[in-house]
Amino acid sequence: MLADELRTPALLVDGDAFARNVATMSAALPGPRLRPHVKAFKSTAIARELATAGHRHLCGATLRELAGLAAAGLGDDLLLANETVDEDHLREVVDGGGRITVAVDSSETVEVAARAGVTEVLIDVDVGMPRCGCRPEDAGGLADAARAAGLEVRGVMGYEGHLMTADPATKTERVAASMALLTAAHAAVGGEVVSGGGTGTYAVNRACTEIQAGSYALMDTSYGATDVPFEQALRLLTTVVSVHRQGGWAVLDGGLKALGMDHGNPTVDGGEVWFCSDEHTTYAPADGSPLPQVGDRVTMVPAHVDPTVAYHERFHVVSGGEVVDVWPIDLRGW
Amino acid sequence: MLADELRTPALLVDGDAFARNVATMSAALPGPRLRPHVKAFKSTAIARELATAGHRHLCGATLRELAGLAAAGLGDDLLLANETVDEDHLREVVDGGGRITVAVDSSETVEVAARAGVTEVLIDVDVGMPRCGCRPEDAGGLADAARAAGLEVRGVMGYEGHLMTADPATKTERVAASMALLTAAHAAVGGEVVSGGGTGTYAVNRACTEIQAGSYALMDTSYGATDVPFEQALRLLTTVVSVHRQGGWAVLDGGLKALGMDHGNPTVDGGEVWFCSDEHTTYAPADGSPLPQVGDRVTMVPAHVDPTVAYHERFHVVSGGEVVDVWPIDLRGW
Numbered sequence: 001m002l003a004d005e006l007r008t009p010a011l012l013v014d015g016d017a018f019a020r021n022v023a024t025m026s027a028a029l030p031g032p033r034l035r036p037h038v039k040a041f042k043s044t045a046i047a048r049e050l051a052t053a054g055h056r057h058l059c060g061a062t063l064r065e066l067a068g069l070a071a072a073g074l075g076d077d078l079l080l081a082n083e084t085v086d087e088d089h090l091r092e093v094v095d096g097g098g099r100i101t102v103a104v105d106s107s108e109t110v111e112v113a114a115r116a117g118v119t120e121v122l123i124d125v126d127v128g129m130p131r132c133g134c135r136p137e138d139a140g141g142l143a144d145a146a147r148a149a150g151l152e153v154r155g156v157m158g159y160e161g162h163l164m165t166a167d168p169a170t171k172t173e174r175v176a177a178s179m180a181l182l183t184a185a186h187a188a189v190g191g192e193v194v195s196g197g198g199t200g201t202y203a204v205n206r207a208c209t210e211i212q213a214g215s216y217a218l219m220d221t222s223y224g225a226t227d228v229p230f231e232q233a234l235r236l237l238t239t240v241v242s243v244h245r246q247g248g249w250a251v252l253d254g255g256l257k258a259l260g261m262d263h264g265n266p267t268v269d270g271g272e273v274w275f276c277s278d279e280h281t282t283y284a285p286a287d288g289s290p291l292p293q294v295g296d297r298v299t300m301v302p303a304h305v306d307p308t309v310a311y312h313e314r315f316h317v318v319s320g321g322e323v324v325d326v327w328p329i330d331l332r333g334w
Numbered sequence: 335m336l337a338d339e340l341r342t343p344a345l346l347v348d349g350d351a352f353a354r355n356v357a358t359m360s361a362a363l364p365g366p367r368l369r370p371h372v373k374a375f376k377s378t379a380i381a382r383e384l385a386t387a388g389h390r391h392l393c394g395a396t397l398r399e400l401a402g403l404a405a406a407g408l409g410d411d412l413l414l415a416n417e418t419v420d421e422d423h424l425r426e427v428v429d430g431g432g433r434i435t436v437a438v439d440s441s442e443t444v445e446v447a448a449r450a451g452v453t454e455v456l457i458d459v460d461v462g463m464p465r466c467g468c469r470p471e472d473a474g475g476l477a478d479a480a481r482a483a484g485l486e487v488r489g490v491m492g493y494e495g496h497l498m499t500a501d502p503a504t505k506t507e508r509v510a511a512s513m514a515l516l517t518a519a520h521a522a523v524g525g526e527v528v529s530g531g532g533t534g535t536y537a538v539n540r541a542c543t544e545i546q547a548g549s550y551a552l553m554d555t556s557y558g559a560t561d562v563p564f565e566q567a568l569r570l571l572t573t574v575v576s577v578h579r580q581g582g583w584a585v586l587d588g589g590l591k592a593l594g595m596d597h598g599n600p601t602v603d604g605g606e607v608w609f610c611s612d613e614h615t616t617y618a619p620a621d622g623s624p625l626p627q628v629g630d631r632v633t634m635v636p637a638h639v640d641p642t643v644a645y646h647e648r649f650h651v652v653s654g655g656e657v658v659d660v661w662p663i664d665l666r667g668w
Binding site (some may be wrong): 132246 | 395420439443467534577578591592595638645646647
């Protein structure tokens with residue numbers, strides 16, 4: 001089937017760009033040096049591609065992601081890179097099989113992990129972004145509490161999310177300062193694992209034994225504006241459903257329910273996006289380019305991959321204009 | 335089941351507020367004076383509630399919405415309040431049964447409708463918002479073309495979306511000016527239907543024979559800041575998964591994949607939202623209120639209902655703290 005025959009809106013993955021992104025990252029961080037974060041793509045099919053590339057230790061942000069990975073035979077070493085206090089759900093995931101490690105940052109999350117039958121945890125440390133993670137100086141005590149609760153502490157985790165798109169001129173130094181907090185916590189906690197990082201810092205993060213990157217596989221515009229060597233592999237295919245020749249605008253059949261909008265509007269090659277509505281994007285061709293015809297296909301690049309993917313049921317993998325594979329987005333929801 | 339026992343993040347509908355919203359709108363626009371727009375809630379269960387309240391003529395923005403409504407026995411009079419050039423998909427919907435009317439604004443959409451077996455159309459007219467709709471002066475000619483193609487032209491449609499949250503002091507006047515364009519087009523087109531309007535203009539739109547409102551049923555913060563008499567009935571239930579006492583923030587387990595973000599951040603009662611991440615919202619209590627405990631439940635109000643709903647699988651209808659019903663969000667996707 002040709003990509004241009006798909007019903008729209010439809011997510012397209014450039015299969016060749018995806019393969020190059022995977023190869024570039026695998027060369028930099030082979031095997032378990034990378035722990036791909038499945039939240040970026042929510043698809044066991046993509047997780048399997050990355051496992052085939054050597055990265056069999058995976059992480060997720062939700063229990064559903066972990067359950068789906070284990071059920072798909074990808075449970076060698078799964079990390080919930082997030083906190084949960086849902087004991088019943090966590091027990092379901094543990095009982096579902098696979099090696100399950102969870103992040104903990106409080107006595108409550110330690111207790112829930114122990115009661116749910118988890119055996120291994122990482123101490124999640126605040127390294128400068130105001131989200132989850134205990135204070136570095138509390139990490140050792142929390143590790144003691146976890147061990148007292150019968151848990152094995154594999155090490156520490158700390159996500160420097162506030163530095164993912166930092167100025168390249170200062171990124172290395174700022175990441176080092178952030179990771180010094182994690183290294184200090186690790187000294188107090190012990191264990192073999194120091195987990196953190198992401199697509200924006202994978203090349204400069206020297207402290208982590210494993211990097212939790214996921215966005216690199218499909219990429220998006222905010223990372224594309226930085227110095228990372230990955231290509232845009234995800235686009236939204238749309239159809240022109242209306243053209244206003246006098247007004248100079250055209251309307252595409254993909255909008256707020258097909259695009260994560262927290263990083264702003266999508267981009268249209270050769271066009272300027274005016275605004276998105278629920279099921280539409282209104283745009284104008286740039287610099288005197290002609291308006292399209294009703295029925296033409298136009299692709300957009302979402303500003304933020306992760307919440308874009310979560311709206312869709314499948315990726316269409318395209319090479320040379322042909323749809324060569326369909327990857328279900330089967331890890332959505334909670 | 336108590337609402338507080340739900341897995342989170344979870345969408346809650348205040349069943350009593352919803353019932354009051356439905357009653358308020360039905361009193362203002364009884365029966366077919368309202369054509370509820372299902373894009374706002376994407377649920378046949380809610381559509382059935384509105385049909386039971388007398389509104390059996392419905393509209394949608396996608397073909398999947400129409401197909402699902404017809405399959406649920408709600409196909410008395412369904413309007414695709416949008417343009418499509420997907421002939422195969424449109425034919426499937428026509429063949430699926432129900433009375434199907436589609437909006438057209440170009441020769442291309444007229445031809446697709448005729449080829450797909452559609453029998454009835456509305457001429458969609460640009461009334462001031464740069465999206466779909468032909469110029470008012472072209473409406474009569476397009477109606478002639480539609481009739482020449484064998485289609486019955488039921489009338490016109492024009493959506494004054496740019497005025498939904500206009501200043502109340504000038505809204506009536508601006509809506510009247512916008513609708514004057516639709517009335518002029520209607521004079522050239524003929525037919526019995528003049529369709530348009532929405533939650534923000536239903537009370538002041540005097541030109542339309544039917545109002546396409548949907549957001550009023552669940553409401554959201556941007557409409558809540560205007561003068562409409564509807565109550566917030568939709569909330570996102572979350573759990574506190576991390577608290578940073580020294581930093582003064584707490585982290586909720588609902589974020590960018592559970593909230594439509596195009597209208598900005600959600601709101602937390604008694605709190606100030608700092609930012610949302612994929613699966614988290616970081617906030618601080620307002621004005622000296624104490625931080626919550628890990629495990630506490632906190633509800634957020636999404637800034638925009640429609641793209642929020644599209645992330646979720648179901649609504650939990652709550653009354654007196656009990657979950658009294660579950661409404662599948664079964665009209666998602668395309």
